[in-house]
Amino acid sequence: MQDNTVFSHCPLPSEPSEWALFLDLDGTLTPLVDHPSNTHVEERMLELLDGLWHALDGALAVVSGRSVKDLERLLAPLRLPLAGQHGAERQDADSKYTNIEPNHEALEQSRQALEQFVEQTPGLFLEDKGASLALHYRNAPDEADAVKQKTHALEQELNGALKIHEGKFVVEIRDTSCNKGRAVQDFMQSAPFKGRCPVFVGDDLTDEDGFEAVNALNGHSIKIGDGPSAASCRLESPAEVLLWLEECLKRVTRS
Numbered sequence: 001m002q003d004n005t006v007f008s009h010c011p012l013p014s015e016p017s018e019w020a021l022f023l024d025l026d027g028t029l030t031p032l033v034d035h036p037s038n039t040h041v042e043e044r045m046l047e048l049l050d051g052l053w054h055a056l057d058g059a060l061a062v063v064s065g066r067s068v069k070d071l072e073r074l075l076a077p078l079r080l081p082l083a084g085q086h087g088a089e090r091q092d093a094d095s096k097y098t099n100i101e102p103n104h105e106a107l108e109q110s111r112q113a114l115e116q117f118v119e120q121t122p123g124l125f126l127e128d129k130g131a132s133l134a135l136h137y138r139n140a141p142d143e144a145d146a147v148k149q150k151t152h153a154l155e156q157e158l159n160g161a162l163k164i165h166e167g168k169f170v171v172e173i174r175d176t177s178c179n180k181g182r183a184v185q186d187f188m189q190s191a192p193f194k195g196r197c198p199v200f201v202g203d204d205l206t207d208e209d210g211f212e213a214v215n216a217l218n219g220h221s222i223k224i225g226d227g228p229s230a231a232s233c234r235l236e237s238p239a240e241v242l243l244w245l246e247e248c249l250k251r252v253t254r255s
């Protein structure tokens with residue numbers, strides 16, 4: 001049995017109608033692994049997400065840099081509300097899908113430049129998500145400076161068409177209009193999220209937009225791990241997130 005005092009530093013819901021929960025996936029619900037395609041959401045986490053989604057009357061969404069298609073695969077058989085590619089795509093629990101049309105020309109120019117760079121630099125991996133690109137260097141951390149230099153130069157060449165966003169061992173290239181904060185604001189416009197207290201949980205730089213969005217709405221922001229952050233509180237690791245979600249579920253099913 002989890003001791004409630006363990007989470008005295010982190011908020012817990014007191015009733016089912018109180019919270020709208022927004023969760024990042026990689027590094028939050030699952031540990032980071034060597035390659036994004038090797039990520040696996042463990043069974044207990046899927047059970048918790050399902051339990052919370054039902055208990056919160058559907059006010060739980062996964063907000064990730066991954067594509068919606070990829071999120072569906074990782075979270076199957078659950079059908080949760082999803083914001084993919086930092087909000088460029090959105091899918092509601094009833095499978096209604098909307099997306100922002102990306103700048104295909106700028107993306108193609110970036111893809112060509114980065115494919116060439118990846119070929120010349122062992123250990124790098126370029127992920128094409130459709131509306132965005134992600135250059136991963138978790139298997140070549142010594143190339144961090146070269147990756148940042150290359151992507152900054154590319155951003156300048158693109159002249160504002162796309163922006164780069166640095167994360168943990170990854171640099172993403174995407175539209176400037178999408179971020180996790182806007183994805184949260186978008187969900188909060190309608191049921192079942194509207195009127196609830198938003199809570200955002202994430203581990204990386206791109207989650208800072210989500211933290212700022214919920215802070216502005218008097219919600220709770222929870223950062224996983226170390227590093228500077230606008231978040232109001234912290235959990236140590238995905239393992240601790242699991243324990244915290246278990247406690248959240250107990251609170252909202254008890255009331």
Ligand SMILES: [Mg+2]
Binds near residue numbers: 025203
């Ligand atoms: Mg993450």
